[in-house]
Amino acid sequence: MPSISKENYLKAIFIGNRADKKPLTTTEIASRLEISNAATSEMARKLADSGLIKYEKYKGLRLTKKGERIAVNVIRRHRLWELFLLKVLKLNWAEVHDEAEKLEHISSEKLIDKIDEFLNYPKFDPHGEPIPDKNGELPNLPKTIKLSETEIGKEYFVIKVDDSSNELMNYLTKIGLKLYEKIKVADKLKFDNSVIIMLKSKQINLSKKVAESIFVSESSINLSRN
Amino acid sequence: MPSISKENYLKAIFIGNRADKKPLTTTEIASRLEISNAATSEMARKLADSGLIKYEKYKGLRLTKKGERIAVNVIRRHRLWELFLLKVLKLNWAEVHDEAEKLEHISSEKLIDKIDEFLNYPKFDPHGEPIPDKNGELPNLPKTIKLSETEIGKEYFVIKVDDSSNELMNYLTKIGLKLYEKIKVADKLKFDNSVIIMLKSKQINLSKKVAESIFVSESSINLSRN
């Protein structure tokens, strides 16, 4: 079982993973984890020694199958805790992330499975990110586009929101925009690139920045696993 | 905020605290935490430096008010988590303790308060140990005696059980003996010092060892805080 620190490196590598599969640089990992380059170089060597990543000096690094399994498991633990803390224990957005960040490293497999069961095997976390199952399988996600890139007049389902800002989550909660809801794009203003949507006959104007943080799909998704 | 390690020392000192209030020895703490004497001596110095314990070399140590506040808070976190894991997430006795042992150190005040609220401000953990409230106040406990020291023919309420053995907890669960239940001492056998009790018209023979691990009172207790 890798240390908390090692789990965080593996998770950062998994999440930072690029679409083109090119190796990540140690610098990218360092900046993501907010530690020095030096620490990352050193850790890269250790992780490579234990077969968790593939690493060539000056060339970057990528997860091995073994490392990926661990990373996916950490992400499973994180996302289940986030959902649990928000829905069951009613923590707010700001608290949920930080708390899950700690809990993900110290929860036994058994505890996580119990939480999974309690929540009835959810497929998505509160931001719409997929929750890997016990075997590391991710649920299918429909293809999503940014709300800012939608077509006027069409209907969409809200599938995912950027999880990096609690401010955004609070705002969306306040205006009543929830995941999986159907919306209609009423208009898009050239002037400021804001998007006007219809949500249950209510008209809402979303700024460019907000519209770029909301991911929608033309098809809805099946939420439960069984 | 003290480190996990420091919290464990403070907790061990609080729990090991003697009735006569005499200072504990570093050796006692070391054995409780299963670490070397040397480590404990060193830590005693550090804790004394930060004003969490009073420590005189070769003379033993005791908590200061400040140290006690922290210890009680750790115990609050532990006992709330134990109850939560057992009742809500249905972990078994063996898992509950180890898990709580980790969770108690990384849970924010806010999270603990939410758990407290979810459980409706319980006064006792699953072993019958009192749960300190947010201010560190412990609920009143009735005077208890060991089941092995009761009088034949009298009725008692089960108040507390020794929390050091999961085996015992499993056994009590199996025979259906729960906390707060009323029992009648039917007989006590001189032969093997076992105790025969009536539990809801069912007769159960408890061995000397079991009877010494169960604490009872003649009066029942008020379970909820409000």
Add this chain to the structure above:
DNA sequence: TTACAAAGTTAAGCACACCTAAAATAATTA
């Protein structure tokens, strides 16, 4: 194609929390 800036690695050192072994102190017994 070279030379130099940016990116990345190694080296040396620190804090923490532990260890074993040796030294110091306290307690016990002759």
Add this chain to the structure above:
DNA sequence: TAATTATTTTAGGTGTGCTTAACTTTGTAA
């Protein structure tokens, strides 16, 4: 009381994960 034994502390050392500073490699612009 002195000697012996038991307890407790100090000294020196280890592994982890971080730091800054110095060095090496890589990529780019002249």
